[in-house]
Amino acid sequence: MPSYLIRRFAFLVLSLVVALVVIFVLLRLLPGDPANALLSVNATPEQIAAARAQVGSDRPLAEQFATWAGQMLRFDLGESYISGLPVLPEVTARLQVTLPLTLLAFALGLAIALLAGVGAAVGSDRWYGTLLSGFAQLGIAIPVFWVGIILVWIFALSLGVLPAGGFPRDDWENPGEALTSLALPIITIAIVMSASLTRYVRAATLDVVGSGYLRTARAGGASMAQALWRHGLRNGSVPVIAILGIELSTTLLGAVVIESVFTLPGLGNMLLDAIAQHDYPNIQGILVVSTLFVLLVGFAADIAQRLVDPRLRQTVSGNR
Amino acid sequence: MKRQLALAATITAAALVLTGCSAGGTDDAGGEDATINIGSLYEPQNLSNTGGGGQGVTEALSGNVYEGLYKLTDDGDVEPLLAESEEVSDDGLTYTFTLRDGVTFHSGDPLTSADVKSSVEAVTAEDSQSARKSSFDVIESIETPDESTVVFTLSQRSISFTYNLSYVSIVNDEATDLKTSEDGTGPYTLDEWKRGSTLSLTRWDDYWGDPAKNAEVVFHYYTDATSQNNALISGQIDIITSMQSPDALSQFDDNDDYVVNDGASTTKELLAFNDRVAPFDDRLVRKAVYSAIDREKLLNSIWGGYGQLIGSMVPPTDPWYEDLTDVNPYDPDLAKDLLAQAGYADGFSFTLDTPSYDPHPAVAEFLKSELAKVGITVEINTITADEWYTKVFQDRDFEATLQEHVNDRDVVWYGNPDFYWGYDNADVQKWVADAEQAKTTDEQTELLKKVNEKIAEDAASVWLYLYPQIVVAASDVTGYPINGLNSQFYAYDIVKE
Numbered sequence: 001m002p003s004y005l006i007r008r009f010a011f012l013v014l015s016l017v018v019a020l021v022v023i024f025v026l027l028r029l030l031p032g033d034p035a036n037a038l039l040s041v042n043a044t045p046e047q048i049a050a051a052r053a054q055v056g057s058d059r060p061l062a063e064q065f066a067t068w069a070g071q072m073l074r075f076d077l078g079e080s081y082i083s084g085l086p087v088l089p090e091v092t093a094r095l096q097v098t099l100p101l102t103l104l105a106f107a108l109g110l111a112i113a114l115l116a117g118v119g120a121a122v123g124s125d126r127w128y129g130t131l132l133s134g135f136a137q138l139g140i141a142i143p144v145f146w147v148g149i150i151l152v153w154i155f156a157l158s159l160g161v162l163p164a165g166g167f168p169r170d171d172w173e174n175p176g177e178a179l180t181s182l183a184l185p186i187i188t189i190a191i192v193m194s195a196s197l198t199r200y201v202r203a204a205t206l207d208v209v210g211s212g213y214l215r216t217a218r219a220g221g222a223s224m225a226q227a228l229w230r231h232g233l234r235n236g237s238v239p240v241i242a243i244l245g246i247e248l249s250t251t252l253l254g255a256v257v258i259e260s261v262f263t264l265p266g267l268g269n270m271l272l273d274a275i276a277q278h279d280y281p282n283i284q285g286i287l288v289v290s291t292l293f294v295l296l297v298g299f300a301a302d303i304a305q306r307l308v309d310p311r312l313r314q315t316v317s318g319n320r
Numbered sequence: 321m322k323r324q325l326a327l328a329a330t331i332t333a334a335a336l337v338l339t340g341c342s343a344g345g346t347d348d349a350g351g352e353d354a355t356i357n358i359g360s361l362y363e364p365q366n367l368s369n370t371g372g373g374g375q376g377v378t379e380a381l382s383g384n385v386y387e388g389l390y391k392l393t394d395d396g397d398v399e400p401l402l403a404e405s406e407e408v409s410d411d412g413l414t415y416t417f418t419l420r421d422g423v424t425f426h427s428g429d430p431l432t433s434a435d436v437k438s439s440v441e442a443v444t445a446e447d448s449q450s451a452r453k454s455s456f457d458v459i460e461s462i463e464t465p466d467e468s469t470v471v472f473t474l475s476q477r478s479i480s481f482t483y484n485l486s487y488v489s490i491v492n493d494e495a496t497d498l499k500t501s502e503d504g505t506g507p508y509t510l511d512e513w514k515r516g517s518t519l520s521l522t523r524w525d526d527y528w529g530d531p532a533k534n535a536e537v538v539f540h541y542y543t544d545a546t547s548q549n550n551a552l553i554s555g556q557i558d559i560i561t562s563m564q565s566p567d568a569l570s571q572f573d574d575n576d577d578y579v580v581n582d583g584a585s586t587t588k589e590l591l592a593f594n595d596r597v598a599p600f601d602d603r604l605v606r607k608a609v610y611s612a613i614d615r616e617k618l619l620n621s622i623w624g625g626y627g628q629l630i631g632s633m634v635p636p637t638d639p640w641y642e643d644l645t646d647v648n649p650y651d652p653d654l655a656k657d658l659l660a661q662a663g664y665a666d667g668f669s670f671t672l673d674t675p676s677y678d679p680h681p682a683v684a685e686f687l688k689s690e691l692a693k694v695g696i697t698v699e700i701n702t703i704t705a706d707e708w709y710t711k712v713f714q715d716r717d718f719e720a721t722l723q724e725h726v727n728d729r730d731v732v733w734y735g736n737p738d739f740y741w742g743y744d745n746a747d748v749q750k751w752v753a754d755a756e757q758a759k760t761t762d763e764q765t766e767l768l769k770k771v772n773e774k775i776a777e778d779a780a781s782v783w784l785y786l787y788p789q790i791v792v793a794a795s796d797v798t799g800y801p802i803n804g805l806n807s808q809f810y811a812y813d814i815v816k817e
Contacts, residue, residue, distance in 0.1 A: 036709040044454070048714065050447070083366040083373075084499055090515055156554050164550035166540060169518050263540075263547045265516030272543060273516075277365075278706055 004306070012299050019291045020072060024065050027280055033057050034081055034278045055081045055280075068284070077285035082277050087285040090270065095289075097167055097266035098255055101182055105189035106251045110244070112194035117201020121209060122224075124202075133202065139195020144254050148188040148261040155184060165263035185262045189254045193247060200243045201236075208232040238309045245301025249294040256290075354816040355536040356797065359548045359557040361564060362807070363541035366499035367513065369489045370442045372449040373499070375807045379561065380519050380539050383810045385426075386489035386504035389417060389436065390482050394801040394810065396584075396637035396728070398483050402431065402490055402505065412477040412759065419468045423528045425492040426502070426509045433464035438493035440472075440485075451727075455484045477757035479764045480729070487806070507532040507812045517541060521811070532812035533799065552578070558797045558816060561809050563790035564678075566624045572792050582626055583802035585789035586635045586728040589683065591672075591782035593720050596742040599668055600720065606779035608658035610648035612694045618686050619785040622679050626788035632772040633731040635786050637805060639761065640731070640768035647776040655694045667695025673712055673721040676702050680722045683784065713740045724787070728805055731768060732756070734775045743780040 035051035052058040056067070071078055077087035116132045123129030156164035162184050168177045208214060208228070213235075217227040256268030263269070267286050274282035349355065364376035369386070383391060389403040400406070402423060407416040423431040440462060443450045458478045463471040474481065495503035502510045507529065508521035520538040523531060540557050542548040545565035551557045553571070563569065563580075572578040591609070593600035600606055619627050628636070631644030659665060674684040681702065688698040703711065712718045735752025737744040748771050755767035775781075791802050799813035 030706075033706065033710055036706050080365075084368075084371060085366055094516065152550060157550060160554060163556060164554045165547050166551065166556060167517055169512065169514055169520065169538070171514075260543055261547070263517075263542050263544075263551070265514065269516050269543060 005303070008299060008302060012295055015295050016292065019295075020069060020288065021065075023284055023287045023291070024068060027283060028061060028064075030278065034280050036278070072288065077288070078281040080274075080279050080282050082279045082282075087281050090282075091267065091285050091289055094265060094267045094270050096171060097182075097264050098252070098259070098268065100178075101185055101189070101259075101264070101266060102248070102252045102255045104182065105186045105193065105255065106248050108186055109190035109193035109197060109247075109251065112190060113197035113201050116194065116198045118205050118228075120198060120202040121205035124206065132198065136195045136198040136202075139192055139198075142192070144188060144192045144257055145261050147191055148185070148258050151184050151188055152261070165261070167264050181262075181264070185255075185258050185264060188258055188261075189251060192254060193251050197243065197247055200240055204236040204240050205232070208236040211235070234308060238305060241301055241305045241308060245297050248297045248301075252290060252293060349535075350796075350817050351815070352533065352535060354534045355538060356534050356559070356811060356814045356816060357557040358537060358539050358809070358811065359542060359551055359560045360539050360809075361542055361545065361548065361562065363516070363539075364513075364519070367502055367510070368498040369491075370445070370448045370450045371499055376541075378807045379804075379809045380521070381502065381504070381506075381510075382489065382808045383506065384508045384521055384537070384812065385502050385506045385510055386491065387506050388486050388488050388490060389419075390486040392483070392486045392805055392808070394803045394805065396639075396803070396805055398486055401486075402436075406482065412479075412757075413474045415472040415474070415481060417470045417472075419470070420528065421468070423505050424526060425495075425505055426524060427492060427495070429492050429494060429503075430467075431490065431505055432467045433470045434467075435493045436470045436490055437462045437464055439490045440488055442491070443488055450487075452484060452487045455480070477759075479756060479758045479761065483729070508537065511536070530812075533815050534811070537811040537814070552792065552794070555794075559791065559793040559800055559814075561791060561804060563792050566622070566626060569624065569626075569790070569792075577795055579793050579795050581791040581793070581802040583789040583791060583804065584635065584637045585627075585787045585803070586637060586805060587724055587726045587787040587789075588630065588633060588635065589679070589784040589787065590723050590725060591687065591720060591784055592723055592741045593781060594716060594718050594740075594742055595744065595780065596716070597719060599662065599664060599670075602662050603778050604658045604662035605664065606782075607648055608655045608662065608664075608694070609691065609696065610779045610782045611651045611658065612655035612696070613687060613690045613782065613784070614650045615784055616650070618683065618690075621686065622682060623785075623788055626790060628786040628788070630783050630786045632776045632783060633725070633734065633781070634768075634772050635728065637803065638729050638731070640765045640772060642769060642772060644772060644776045647773075648779055648782075652694055659694060659696075664695075667697065669697035669699060670719045671699045671701050673708065673718045674700050674702050675708050675722060676704050683722055716740055716742065726807075731771055731775070734771060734780055741781060743775065743778070745774065745778065745780075748774050 033052065035048065035055050035057050056064055068078070075088070077091060079086050116136065120129045120132035120136070123132070152164050155162040163181055167181050168174060172178050209232070213231055214227050217231050218224065222230065255266065256271060259266040259268035260272055267290065270282065271286045273279075274286065360376070360379060362374070362376040362379050364380060365372055365374045367373055367377060367381065369377050369381070387401050389401060390398050391401040393399055402420050403417045404420045405418045408414070417436070419431060419433060419436065425431065440456065440459070442448060443453060444456045444459065458474045458476055458481070459472055460475045461473045463473070465471060472481070490505060491498060492503035495501075500513070505528070507524060507527045509524045511520040511522045513519045518538050518540050520536060523535050525531070540551065542551070545563070545568065548560055549565065549568045549571070552560055569580060572580050593606055595601060595606075615629050619629060629645045631647050634641045659667065672684055672687065674680050684698070684700045688700060691698050708721070708723070712721050732752045732755075733739050734743050735749045737749065751767045751771050755764045755771070758764035758767060789802070789804055791800060791804070793800060796817040797814060799815045801808070801810050
């Protein structure tokens with residue numbers, strides 16, 4: 001296990017380096033000059049040159065990358081070209097919205113998926129099993145922003161019981177108010193996220209239900225629920241954990257989209273603004289932070305899988 | 321089954337009780353204690369007027385937090401604000417301003433001539449990103465003989481000088497970090513700017529003039545018009561400063577809970593030719609294109625019943641406006657005649673560089689179909705705002721383009737042959753120069769009217785329409801500006817019942 005950990009960590013670092021290069025190069029392929037964002041329609045050639053010097057777009061690409069990578073190593077995300085304000089404090093402030101949104105939506109989505117997935121598996125030959133599977137199919141097919149718009153229309157505009165968007169001015173000072181603002185976005189993401197997850201839970205549960213060890217446990221006098229709880233859960237969770245890692249990352253991406261539907265001051269909205277304005281330091285800062293999140297989640301999921309299933313520890317690390 | 325139903329009902333009821341109390345979000349207090357919630361699409365980039373803060377700074381802070389020596393009223397007039405009096409020398413080269421007495425900044429420092437000097441110098445500084453920078457090229461020196469007197473010496477007459485000063489926010493010269501904080505003299509102080517979300521202003525009790533009629537103003541920022549409309553419908557905001565989705569207007573138009581105001585705008589939608597290149601170097605061709613386009617139909621399809629047709633670069637709120645919409649009438653037969661006279665009886669084709677954001681793509685499609693009717697083939701080339709700036713504005717590598725020009729009093733750009741559209745007429749250049757050096761505003765107005773007429777006759781560009789400026793508000797609020805000239809939004813007179 002320790003040698004596996006070291007190798008897995010090395011892979012994490014390598015992935016991060018590759019991601020940095022990709023993020024940097026892809027942004028530079030965009031047409032136009034980021035300096036333009038600083039200029040108005042009556043700028044003189046001198047002002048244009050000054051703006052290019054200010055944002056560094058007049059320097060060779062390699063030099064720009066070296067400067068930037070150096071900054072990243074010092075955890076310095078630089079300053080926005082457009083506002084001139086440092087990127088890191090803003091990213092941190094925005095995470096106060098995006099992170100709770102992602103984690104709560106993930107938790108709710110997971111709870112729905114576990115109930116619905118097990119229900120669909122247990123009732124696979126009953127009407128409710130078919131219905132649950134049907135809903136899961138439907139949930140996979142519809143885009144997350146569309147669900148958001150529908151929920152806004154029902155709960156905010158028609159019933160008027162939840163706000164249509166926005167986040168309290170005093171952030172989390174009044175948690176109830178903050179949660180109320182996040183209620184619809186959380187439900188939206190959870191619905192869409194749970195749909196795909198339900199299918200995995202259903203498949204995993206069916207595997208377990210049809211397995212020999214469960215039959216043995218039931219033959220020993222355990223009820224179906226007891227057998228599932230004692231033996232099924234751990235066995236069934238191994239494939240689900242791998243999927244969970246991916247789903248958590250996807251949830252973060254879903255949050256990015258849904259923030260704009262609900263006008264939440266999170267990373268997603270910041271990213272959209274930054275892209276519209278060609279604000280490279282902001283775009284890069286957000287991408288680096290979210291890439292780091294995705295890589296860490298993947299790392300954690302791998303480790304968790306090995307903790308749950310001893311067989312994986314042995315075969316992969318090879319030290320029986 | 322019954323138990324399950326009861327459980328479901330209880331959960332739903334609990335959720336409604338928990339959330340119901342905090343839904344909506346507007347404070348109930350009215351009158352002097354009211355909080356006015358304003359929806360806007362223009363969040364500041366930072367809070368500096370000269371450091372790239374953008375249009376959002378003007379909207380939220382001009383007149384509210386910062387004040388100038390002069391103010392541009394919502395009707396387009398220039399009135400003294402922090403200047404008590406002005407004295408202009410006979411040759412028009414020396415302006416002596418006396419500052420209003422008893423004005424202090426929010427930090428408590430008194431307003432002095434040094435603050436005025438440093439504020440103007442911030443606009444003209446080398447690293448200034450102010451769009452108004454070049455209008456102060458005429459300043460030769462600024463002197464401060466005493467604490468309440470500022471003397472500007474100009475290199476040549478400039479009749480727009482006081483008007484231009486209305487754009488300069490007077491900031492305490494001791495203030496630091498203007499990108500995230502402020503020190504102005506206005507009726508509100510900045511409470512908090514929560515980036516990506518809200519900017520709130522609080523009434524300042526030591527204000528030198530009439531106090532604000534409400535206790536607090538909160539600008540809520542949206543990136544999309546639909547979310548903004550939803551916020552108004554669900555009561556989270558009271559006013560939308562500038563409605564950008566005409567399709568959504570119907571839900572407010574026929575509803576007594578809202579007022580839809582059709583104000584005056586200065587934003588012009590232009591089909592700008594590159595007047596340097598064939599065939600657009602020929603005025604007959606430009607006039608033919610102009611006459612081939614049914615502007616009324618275009619405006620109607622983009623903005624419904626809102627907005628206005630113009631026949632030149634000048635909006636009605638500029639002092640030298642005249643109605644020139646008939647100089648190049650919509651007349652496809654005339655267009656064909658003109659094309660034949662110019663030697664293009666069989667038409668021609670050109671590339672229209674079209675910014676990718678609204679409303680340009682829709683306008684481009686419309687122009688394409690209109691011009692096809694007189695034999696002109698339009699090839700639409702969609703480009704980003706950024707590409708537009710490089711390709712069209714800097715490199716002049718284009719035949720024709722669509723663009724919106726937002727400023728007031730900007731007809732003078734036709735007097736600059738180096739501007740991107742390349743309109744080059746010696747008379748117009750002279751009139752524009754003379755107008756700026758005019759001794760009286762009447763004289764200035766007379767000359768700029770001649771400019772309007774000439775550029776319209778020459779069809780220097782096609783001025784397709786003037787955008788509407790639509791402020792939508794809940795019907796229990798009054799006193800807001802409806803024209804919002806130069807993007808400003810004075811909030812101090814707003815009253816909520």
